[in-house]
Amino acid sequence: MLKHQVIIVGGGLAGLRAAVECAMLGVDTAVLSLLYPVRSHSGAAQGGINAALANMPECKDDSPAKHAYDTVKGADFLADQDCSETMTTDAPTRIYELEHWGVPFSRTFDGKIAQRPFGGAGYPRTCYAADKTGLYILHTLNEQAVKQRVKVYNEWAALSLASDGAQNHGLVALNLQTGEIGAFAADAVIFATGGAGRIYKRTSNAMQSTGFCLAVAYRAGIPLKDMEFVQFHPTTIIGTNILMTEGARGEGGYIINKDGERFMQRYAAKAMELAPRDIVSRSIQTEINEGRGLPDGGGSVYLDLRHLGREKILERLPGIRDICISFLGLDPIEKPIPIQPGMHFIMGGIDTDKDGATILPGVFAAGECACVSVHGANRLGGNSLLECVVMGQRAGAAAGKFVKGKASALKEAVLNDALKKTSAEVDALLKSSGKERLVTLRDPMQDAMTDQIGIYRDEKPMTEAVALLRELRKRYRNIGVDAKNLKFNLDLLRTIELGGMLDVAEATATGALARKESRGGHSRLDFKTRDDANWMKHTLAYFTPDGARLDYKPVTITKWQPEERKY
Amino acid sequence: MSQTVTLRIYRRDPELDSAAKYQNYQIELTPGLTVLMALYHVLENVDKSLAFRASCRSAVCGSCGMHINGKNMLACETQLATLGNEVLIEPLPHLPVLKDLVVDMTTFWDKYERVRPYLIALKEPPPSGKERIQNVEDRKRIDEFIDCILCACCHTSCSTAWWDKEYLGPAALAKMYRFVADSRDEGGAERLKIVASEEGVFRCHTIFNCTEECPKKIPITFGIQEMKKKVMWGKLTGKI
Ligand SMILES: Cc1cc2nc3c(=O)[nH]c(=O)nc-3n(C[C@H](O)[C@H](O)[C@H](O)COP(=O)(O)OP(=O)(O)OC[C@H]3O[C@@H](n4cnc5c(N)ncnc54)[C@H](O)[C@@H]3O)c2cc1C
Ligand code: SF4
Ligand code: SF4
Ligand code: FES
Numbered sequence: 001m002l003k004h005q006v007i008i009v010g011g012g013l014a015g016l017r018a019a020v021e022c023a024m025l026g027v028d029t030a031v032l033s034l035l036y037p038v039r040s041h042s043g044a045a046q047g048g049i050n051a052a053l054a055n056m057p058e059c060k061d062d063s064p065a066k067h068a069y070d071t072v073k074g075a076d077f078l079a080d081q082d083c084s085e086t087m088t089t090d091a092p093t094r095i096y097e098l099e100h101w102g103v104p105f106s107r108t109f110d111g112k113i114a115q116r117p118f119g120g121a122g123y124p125r126t127c128y129a130a131d132k133t134g135l136y137i138l139h140t141l142n143e144q145a146v147k148q149r150v151k152v153y154n155e156w157a158a159l160s161l162a163s164d165g166a167q168n169h170g171l172v173a174l175n176l177q178t179g180e181i182g183a184f185a186a187d188a189v190i191f192a193t194g195g196a197g198r199i200y201k202r203t204s205n206a207m208q209s210t211g212f213c214l215a216v217a218y219r220a221g222i223p224l225k226d227m228e229f230v231q232f233h234p235t236t237i238i239g240t241n242i243l244m245t246e247g248a249r250g251e252g253g254y255i256i257n258k259d260g261e262r263f264m265q266r267y268a269a270k271a272m273e274l275a276p277r278d279i280v281s282r283s284i285q286t287e288i289n290e291g292r293g294l295p296d297g298g299g300s301v302y303l304d305l306r307h308l309g310r311e312k313i314l315e316r317l318p319g320i321r322d323i324c325i326s327f328l329g330l331d332p333i334e335k336p337i338p339i340q341p342g343m344h345f346i347m348g349g350i351d352t353d354k355d356g357a358t359i360l361p362g363v364f365a366a367g368e369c370a371c372v373s374v375h376g377a378n379r380l381g382g383n384s385l386l387e388c389v390v391m392g393q394r395a396g397a398a399a400g401k402f403v404k405g406k407a408s409a410l411k412e413a414v415l416n417d418a419l420k421k422t423s424a425e426v427d428a429l430l431k432s433s434g435k436e437r438l439v440t441l442r443d444p445m446q447d448a449m450t451d452q453i454g455i456y457r458d459e460k461p462m463t464e465a466v467a468l469l470r471e472l473r474k475r476y477r478n479i480g481v482d483a484k485n486l487k488f489n490l491d492l493l494r495t496i497e498l499g500g501m502l503d504v505a506e507a508t509a510t511g512a513l514a515r516k517e518s519r520g521g522h523s524r525l526d527f528k529t530r531d532d533a534n535w536m537k538h539t540l541a542y543f544t545p546d547g548a549r550l551d552y553k554p555v556t557i558t559k560w561q562p563e564e565r566k567y
Numbered sequence: 568m569s570q571t572v573t574l575r576i577y578r579r580d581p582e583l584d585s586a587a588k589y590q591n592y593q594i595e596l597t598p599g600l601t602v603l604m605a606l607y608h609v610l611e612n613v614d615k616s617l618a619f620r621a622s623c624r625s626a627v628c629g630s631c632g633m634h635i636n637g638k639n640m641l642a643c644e645t646q647l648a649t650l651g652n653e654v655l656i657e658p659l660p661h662l663p664v665l666k667d668l669v670v671d672m673t674t675f676w677d678k679y680e681r682v683r684p685y686l687i688a689l690k691e692p693p694p695s696g697k698e699r700i701q702n703v704e705d706r707k708r709i710d711e712f713i714d715c716i717l718c719a720c721c722h723t724s725c726s727t728a729w730w731d732k733e734y735l736g737p738a739a740l741a742k743m744y745r746f747v748a749d750s751r752d753e754g755g756a757e758r759l760k761i762v763a764s765e766e767g768v769f770r771c772h773t774i775f776n777c778t779e780e781c782p783k784k785i786p787i788t789f790g791i792q793e794m795k796k797k798v799m800w801g802k803l804t805g806k807i
């Protein structure tokens with residue numbers, strides 16, 4: 001049986017930052033990741049990462065406190081203000097550290113880290129490296145992990161935890177390359193498995209952003225928090241829903257409808273295209289719903305960069321241009337880009353405190369899969385990469401402290417039981433004569449999430465979606481796989497993942513149906529306004545075999561009283 | 568009239584099959600269909616035992632490098648319509664096959680680690696605790712080389728790397744150049760020793776395959792030539 005003091009599940013920004021922290025603390029650390037770390041979806045992040053460095057002439061009086069206020073307001077006041085402030089206070093240190101490790105940030109004329117404006121921020125605060133910020137940070141952190149000689153188990157998928165209810169003892173995982181199922185003893189496990197975009201049909205997320213590990217934690221009794229808050233990014237290209245960064249608007253890009261109108265003037269006259277994402281996405285959806293979308297019928301409007309000029313596009317947005325050429329066959333220097341809102345980010349996730357600890361001793365979470373909550377009901381662009389490095393570091397430090405200097409209390413018997421149970425489940429799946437298949441359950445789930453738990457929500461469609469998802473969860477018991485060879489069995493892996501995705505989707509829909517107000521990313525046609533008297537609280541979803549059981553907990557308010565959100 | 572394309576896919580599980588089989592799949596060509604999405608179509612609807620790697624589907628994660636119609640490219644950014652009526656899809660050449668289109672990347676990662684792929688900074692960071700200053704021109708020098716996604720398209724197209732198992736190869740050397748050219752890096756002589764070694768730049772015969780097949784258009788051969796020059800200079804001046 002393999003054993004480490006800390007095992008980090010996932011090798012994206014959050015996971016690698018946690019790993020480097022643990023390694024620097026001298027803790028026996030390993031990363032276990034389905035993808036080679038540099039393949040993680042953090043690498044797709046384009047726009048940048050926020051910190052109040054005050055590097056640009058326009059932002060001399062920016063500060064972490066102002067960054068925290070913008071974050072809390074952007075969150076529609078559902079963020080825990082102490083947590084948001086911790087994040088923005090840690091931010092400059094984490095960014096300078098990334099620079100010291102070699103991240104090739106773009107530079108100002110005087111050689112400092114360059115910053116660009118992003119939606120919902122009072123100052124140009126988003127540190128960037130062209131439009132490939134995530135790629136460069138991911139590779140730099142991978143380089144630091146190599147330098148620290150962090151052990152990595154590549155192409156292993158975590159399947160379940162080994163908890164005795166009082167403490168966790170490790171995890172069970174599947175080696176994709178061989179099909180072997182193995183148990184890993186660990187005093188602390190840190191989940192850093194990223195987003196859940198693939199529970200939706202239209203998403204900017206990677207094929208591997210399934211959210212499966214949210215279900216792993218959830219099934220072990222850890223609540224999922226605020227799952228109903230889903231961010232739809234205003235600008236994803238039609239067809240593949242690959243992202244066009246908010247940086248494109250930060251650099252001055254327009255959004256226009258079929259009549260060539262910059263319609264944001266009717267929705268957010270001051271901030272225009274740089275209003276927060278929830279507002280821009282809803283505005284686009286309204287334009288489409290009211291017949292002012294592009295005539296092709298696919299539900300889209302234009303992102304227009306042409307007036308920025310060739311030089312600026314080549315220098316600041318080269319990646320965007322390449323994507324347009326490869327995937328749409330058009331050059332944004334010459335033509336406007338057809339875009340539509342797409343599911344982008346989960347504000348919710350595994351419930352943690354501001355050191356990444358969950359209610360189950362020995363289990364931590366950080367990054368997009370976790371919910372601290374720093375983003376509340378809506379995340380600002382550039383704050384997620386920041387959350388990954390801040391919370392990755394904090395969770396790494398906390399896990400390191402948790403395991404250091406105390407005798408390991410691991411119970412092998414608990415781990416062996418978990419291994420037996422999970423192996424039996426996988427075996428049953430391989431032998432199942434069930435008639436359901438991956439696509440017969442996944443496609444209706446993705447359709448229901450996109451159409452009924454989408455940008456605009458309403459009682460009736462949500463009720464139907466919850467019923468459907470519960471039905472799909474039942475039908476999942478009758479699922480089988482066709483490929484039986486264990487090696488690199490994608491059919492098996494994806495079918496296992498689907499089981500978790502259904503749990504996560506059901507918790508999301510159930511939370512959404514219950515929350516009778518509109519706030520941030522959760523926008524209801526039947527309850528159009530925010531209701532602080534009844535709903536200023538976090539949703540907690542607890543796993544039961546029949547679906548999520550909801551509970552609530554208070555939001556921490558320190559300095560900023562809730563006010564109306566105007567841009 | 569809908570058009571169909573034949574995918575001719577390399578299939579092999581080395582533990583079961585002594586040689587590869589090529590299997591044909593008919594695919595209906597829809598607008599915008601990429602090679603990767605065609606593979607997913609096969610996986611989900613036709614043959615669920617097919618193995619390949621992918622994640623981002625947007626040419627940034629480096630998972631889906633494959634040998635398509637005789638050239639290395641990313642399946643996710645390649646439009647099927649541009650490839651003709653019969654499309655041959657094989658794994659990246661000259662790495663051991665694990666299954667179908669999935670290759671064993673171990674030696675590739677080993678070589679990456681051999682070039683000390685991280686910023687070597689001997690001096691402490693600035694006393695202010697803030698960022699190091701790097702001017703715009705210096706930053707520009709690494710512009711292309713930082714774009715590497717470690718997809719191995721270059722490495723597996725280099726005939727020198729095919730036959731010479733010790734050769735570091737273009738990807739590791741491109742990574743090395745990314746640091747050599749970075750004004751913040753202080754690896755200097757130590758880096759040049761690695762590139763000047765038996766496995767290093769002097770094995771490169773400037774065949775340019777690597778540069779041609781890099782999906783990120785990184786001028787790898789240029790970087791290798793620059794490092795050769797630096798090594799020569801270092802030797803002349805007695806620095807290495
Ligand atoms: C296209 C795009 C652009 C974005 N741009 C920005 C931006 O400009 N600024 C910003 O702040 N935010 C941005 N975001 C959001 C941000 O990139 C993500 O929230 C963040 O990168 C998530 O990082 P992570 O470390 O939590 O997860 P990821 O980077 O997604 O990593 C997840 C890791 O978990 C592993 N994993 C998953 N399942 C398992 C399993 N079962 N077992 C083992 N390992 C597993 C994967 O292999 C992977 O290594 C963007 C998001 C997208 C989709
Ligand atoms: S230029 Fe050098 S590294 Fe590139 S393919 Fe030729 S021999 Fe290989
Ligand atoms: S240099 Fe180009 S081809 Fe080689 S690994 Fe990097 S991105 Fe791929
Ligand atoms: S799937 Fe990521 S590069 Fe092709």
